[in-house]
Amino acid sequence: METTMIHEVTWVGVAIKALIAMLIVSAVAGFGTYIERKVLAWMQRRPGPSHVGPFGLLQLAADGIKLFTKEDFIPQYSNRLIFSIAPVITAATAFIALAAVPIFPDFTFPEWIPLLGGVFVPSIAADIDVGLLFILGAMAAGLYGPLLAGMSQQNKWGIIGAARTAVQFLSYEVVTGLSMLAPIMLVGSLSLVDFNNYQTGGIASWMIWQQPLAFVLFLIAGFAETNRTPFDLLEHEAEIISGFVTEYSGLRWGLFFVGEYANMITIAVLASVIFMGGYSDFMLIPGWLMMGLKVTFFFFLMLWVRASWPHVRPDQLMWLSWKVLMPLALLNVVITGIVVMVTA
Amino acid sequence: MTTFAFYFFATLITLLFLVTVLSRNVLYAMTALAAGMVLISGLFFMLDAAFLGAVQLVVYVGAVMALYSFAMMFFDANKDIKERNGSAVTVFLLGGAIAVMLVVIFTAPLIGQGVASLYPPAEGATNPQAVGLVLFTKYLVPFEVAAVMLLVAMISGIILAGKKMDFSLSVVEATKSIDSKTIDNMDNTEKKGDK
C-alpha cells in the first residue's frame, strides 16, 4: 500500500489511461472481426476471408467502407428517437463499464519523453470502492440497448429479440453476481486492484484453484451476458431473422457491434483479473504481456466455443440458469462462507 | 465542480422525470425513467454513498426497470395511451401543495434542532465496509425481515404470473391441434397467424 501511495494520480494520467483503453478496445473490436472469421474458418476447415489483400487482411477496410456508405435506414412506423439512441446506449455502457476495469499494470512515463515525462498512469481509470458492483451495474444498464432497439422498431422479430434480451440478461446477471460473490468474500474488497494484489504470489495463488466452480459459472454467465454463440438467442438468425438488429443498418449496426466486442473484452479482462492472477508479472514475462496473453486466451475460448457448440433453445437457457447454475452458485457461496468462517 | 455537477444532474433528472409523468408514449416514459435512475445513482456517488449508487444501478436500472419493460412487451409500446384526464391545473396545484406540505413537515424538526449522529461511518473504512458494519450489527433484524419480504414477493410473483409454467407451450399447441383437428386445419391456423 505504501508504494502505491507515492505516485500521485493526476487527471493527465487518468485521461491517458482512458485514451489507451478506448484505442485498444476500438482496435480490437475492428481487428477482432477478422480474427473471429479466420479462426472460425480454420476450425471449420475452410479458407475464410482471403480475397482482399494478403491473407484477406484488408477485408477489415472493405467492411468498414461498406458500413460507412450504407444507407442509414429508419423504418417508417418506428419510434425514431428511441430507435436512434438505442445503439448509442449499447456502445456507451460498454465503455463506461471499462472505466472501472484495470487493463494494464500502472506505469510511469520515463523522464526523457517530452511533455509526458514522469506522468503516472494508473492501472484503472477510476478505482472506486465498489468497482465490481459498478461494472455489473453498467453492464446491466447495457441491456437497454437491445431492449429499446427491439421495442422501438415495430417489427415482431424485434419484439421477440427484445423479450429474449430482457429474460436472458436478467437471469444471467443473477448468476454472474452470485459467482463473483465467493471470490469477493475471500478477498474482502470490491476493488479490482485488491483482487490483483491478492494473487501476486505466482500461479499457485490464483483464485481459479480456490474457486474453480465460480470460475466456470462466471464464464458461462459471461458468455450469456455478452451474447456469444451458445446463448446467442437475441439475434438468432435461424429463428428470429436478426432479433433486435433486424431493422438496423450501416453505422448504427456498427455501434451495436462495437458494444458487443467491448463487452467481450470486459468479460475477458474480468475473468483474468478475478480468477487468473490479473496483471502481475509472471516469472520473466512482464505484467502487460501476461494480461494481453490472458485476454487473448479468453477471446480465443469464446471463438472456440462458438465453433463447437450449437445454439440452445430459450427454454433450455432458462432451465440452465435457474435450475442448474443459480443453485450451484448459491451452494458455492454457502460453502465459501463456512470455510471463511472456520478459517478466520 | 460539485456545484456544476449537482445542477447538471438535478436539471437532467427533473426534466427526465417530467417526461415520464407527462408523456403519452409508454416507451418514452420508460426510457426517461431509466435514464433518470442512472443519473440519481450519480447523485449518490457525489454524496459518498458509493455502495448505494451501485445498488441503485444494479437493482433499479438493471432489474426493476428491465422488469417493467418486460411487462411492456404484453402491451403495444409504440401506441399512444389514451387517458381521460381531469382538470390538469387542479392536479398540479394539489400535487405541489401536498408535496410542499410534506417537505415542510418532515424537514421542520431537522432544521429546528441539532441532530446528533447515531451511527457514524467507521474510521478508515471504505463505504461498502462501513455500510456492512452498520447493516449487520445495528440493522440486522430489519435486514432479515427485508429478506423474508423479498422471499414472499418472489413466491407471490411466481404464483400470480406463472400458473402454467410446468408445461412447454409448444408441446401443448402441438398436441391440441393433433387431438382435435386434422393437419389441414393446422396449416390454416399457421396461415392465419402469418396475416
Added chain:
Amino acid sequence: MIGLSHYLVLSAILFSIGLVGVLRRKNLLMLFFATEIMLNAANVAFAAISYHYNDLSGQMFAFFVVAVAASEIAVGLGLLVILYKKYGTLDLDEFTVMRG
C-alpha cells in the same frame, strides 16, 4: 457550495413530480412509474441527510426502500399481467366494475 437544503429541495421537486403523476395518470403502468419516482426522491433525501450528518442510518433506510421497491414490482407486475389478460386494458377507468 451545495448544502443539505439543495438536495432536500431537489428531493421535494422530484417527489412532487411523482405525486403529480400519481394524481394525473389513469394508466396503471404509468402509476407504477410515478411511484418509483417518489421512492427515488425519498432516497435522494435519505442519502443527502446521511452525508451531511455523517450518519449511515439514512443510507440504511435507502437500502430498505430499494428492497421494498423490488418486492413491490414483483407482486405488482404479476397483478398487472393478470388484469391485462382479464380486461385487455390497463386504464383505471375501465375497471369500474363494482358500480353495478
